[in-house]
Amino acid sequence: MIGVIADDVTGATDVAVAFRRTGLRCGVYFGTPDASGVEPGLDVVVIALKSRTIPAPDAVKQSLAAAETLQTLGARQLFFKYCSTFDSTAEGNIGPVLDALVELVRTDAVVTTPASPEHRRTTFNGHLFVNEELLSESSMRNHPLTPMRDSSLTRLMDAQSDGGSVVIGHEVVGRGPDAVSSHVESARHDARYLFPDAATEDDLFSIAQAVLEEPLVAGAAGLAGAIGRAHGSKSAAPRAYERENAPSGRAIVLAGSCSRRTLEQIDRMLSALRPAHRLDALGSDDPESLARGALDWYDALPAGPAPLIYSSLPPAERRVVQDALGVERSAEILESAIALIARGLRERGVTRFVAAGGETSGSLVAALGIRGGVVGLEAARGVPWIRTDQGLDVLLKSGNFGEADLLLTASERSA
Numbered sequence: 001m002i003g004v005i006a007d008d009v010t011g012a013t014d015v016a017v018a019f020r021r022t023g024l025r026c027g028v029y030f031g032t033p034d035a036s037g038v039e040p041g042l043d044v045v046v047i048a049l050k051s052r053t054i055p056a057p058d059a060v061k062q063s064l065a066a067a068e069t070l071q072t073l074g075a076r077q078l079f080f081k082y083c084s085t086f087d088s089t090a091e092g093n094i095g096p097v098l099d100a101l102v103e104l105v106r107t108d109a110v111v112t113t114p115a116s117p118e119h120r121r122t123t124f125n126g127h128l129f130v131n132e133e134l135l136s137e138s139s140m141r142n143h144p145l146t147p148m149r150d151s152s153l154t155r156l157m158d159a160q161s162d163g164g165s166v167v168i169g170h171e172v173v174g175r176g177p178d179a180v181s182s183h184v185e186s187a188r189h190d191a192r193y194l195f196p197d198a199a200t201e202d203d204l205f206s207i208a209q210a211v212l213e214e215p216l217v218a219g220a221a222g223l224a225g226a227i228g229r230a231h232g233s234k235s236a237a238p239r240a241y242e243r244e245n246a247p248s249g250r251a252i253v254l255a256g257s258c259s260r261r262t263l264e265q266i267d268r269m270l271s272a273l274r275p276a277h278r279l280d281a282l283g284s285d286d287p288e289s290l291a292r293g294a295l296d297w298y299d300a301l302p303a304g305p306a307p308l309i310y311s312s313l314p315p316a317e318r319r320v321v322q323d324a325l326g327v328e329r330s331a332e333i334l335e336s337a338i339a340l341i342a343r344g345l346r347e348r349g350v351t352r353f354v355a356a357g358g359e360t361s362g363s364l365v366a367a368l369g370i371r372g373g374v375v376g377l378e379a380a381r382g383v384p385w386i387r388t389d390q391g392l393d394v395l396l397k398s399g400n401f402g403e404a405d406l407l408l409t410a411s412e413r414s415a
C-alpha cells in the first residue's frame with residue numbers, strides 16, 4: 001500500500017485521482033482517520049491535511065501522526081503530496097515536514113519533483129515552470145498566502161530544510177530509469193533532497209521506476225500518476241469506485257481562491273448571469289455577520305440556477321483587504337465565513353458543493369464534518385467529484401485548475 005499525506009484537500013483529491021486513473025484502489029480521508037475506520041484492501045490511502053500554511057511545528061506534528069497511521073495500515077511507501085507550484089514560505093512547510101518524515105522512515109534521501117506536465121508544471125535545471133513561465137514570473141508570485149518569488153527548487157528547499165538538495169539534470173533523466181537509479185545512489189551521499197528534472201510524462205515514468213522501492217518520496221500529482229503507472233500493470237482495471245453519473249443535487253459554488261484561473265471562472269459565472277454574492281471583509285470583519293448576510297441573500301433568491309458566493313479578488317484589490325486587516329486575519333475571516341455558509345446551506349438542502357481554492361475547500365470540508373469520500377468522475381483534469389461519507393457531492397477545485405467554464409458547468413442543474 002502507498003500512504004499519501006497531502007498538505008491540502010484539493011491536492012489530496014488531485015493526487016487521489018492521479019493514482020485512481022492508473023487502476024489503483026484509492027481511498028481519501030480528510031484528517032487522520034482511526035486505522036480501524038479505513039477500508040481494507042486499498043492500494044493507496046490518501047490523508048488530506050490542511051497543513052500548507054499553518055505554523056511549521058503544527059504541520060510537522062499533524063504529518064507525523066498521519067504517517068504513523070499510514071505505517072500502521074501497512075504503507076510500504078509514504079508519498080508527501082505538496083503543490084505543483086511548490087506553495088510554501090521560507091519557514092515551510094514542505095521542508096520541515098519532509099525533514100521529520102525522513103527521520104521517521106530512517107532514510108537518507110528523498111527523490112522529489114513538483115513536475116506535473118498534465119497541469120503544465122515542468123522542471124529544467126532545477127527550475128520550476130508553470131504554464132511555460134518561470135514560477136517566479138507566473139501568477140503564483142501574487143498568491144495571497146504563499147507568494148512564490150523564486151523558481152529554483154534547490155534554493156527554495158534549502159531555505160526551509162536541513163540536509164541540502166541537488167538537481168538531477170535532464171541529461172540523466174533522459175537516459176531512463178537505470179541512469180536515474182544509479183545517479184540517485186551516488187547523489188544520496190551528498191544531499192538529502194534530490195530534484196530530478198522532468199518535462200514530460202516519460203521523464204516522470206523513468207523517475208517513478210527508479211523510486212518504487214524508496215520508503216519516502218514527495219511531489220505533486222505528476223509523480224503520483226507515474227508511480228501508479230509503474231505499479232499499474234500489477235493491478236486490476238478501475239473498479240466500482242468510479243460513479244457513473246455526474247452529481248445532480250442542489251448546488252452552490254463557494255469560491256475563496258484568488259488565483260488567475262478561478263477569477264476567470266468567476267467571470268464566466270457572472271457573464272452567464274448566475275446569481276452572485278461577494279463576501280466583503282472590508283464591509284464587515286465578523287464572519288458570522290458575513291455568513292448571515294450571504295444566507296439571507298440566498299434565502300431571498302427565486303428558484304433558478306445555482307448561485308455563487310465568493311470572496312475572490314484580483315491581486316491589487318485583494319491587497320487593499322490584506323493591508324487593512326492583515327494577510328492571516330483576512331484569510332481567517334473569509335474562511336470562517338465560508339465554513340458557516342456551507343453549514344447553513346447544507347441545512348437548507350444543498351447537497352452539491354463546488355469549492356474553489358485549497359484553503360477554502362479545507363474550511364468547507366472541516367465545517368461539514370466530512371471525514372472521507374470516494375473518488376468519482378473528473379470534472380476537470382485533477383478535479384474529481386468526491387461522494388462523501390455523508391452522501392454529499394463535493395468538487396474541491398484547486399485555484400489554478402479547470403477550464404474557464406468549470407464552475408459554471410459543475411453547478412449546472414443536470415451537471
Ligand SMILES: Nc1ncnc2c1ncn2[C@@H]1O[C@H](COP(=O)(O)OP(=O)(O)O)[C@@H](O)[C@H]1O
Binds near residue numbers: 144321335
Ligand atoms: N478578498 C480577499 N482578501 C484577502 N484574502 C482573501 C480574499 N479572498 C480570499 N482570500 C483568502 O485567500 C486564500 C486563497 O487560498 P486558497 O483557498 O487555497 O486558494 P488557491 O487554491 O487559489 O490557493 C484563502 O485563505 C482565502 O480566504
Ligand SMILES: O=C(O)[C@@H](O)C(=O)COP(=O)(O)O
Binds near residue numbers: 010
Ligand atoms: O499540485 C497542485 O497544483 C494541486 O494539487 C494543489 O495542491 C493545489 O493547491 P491549491 O491551488 O491551493 O488548491
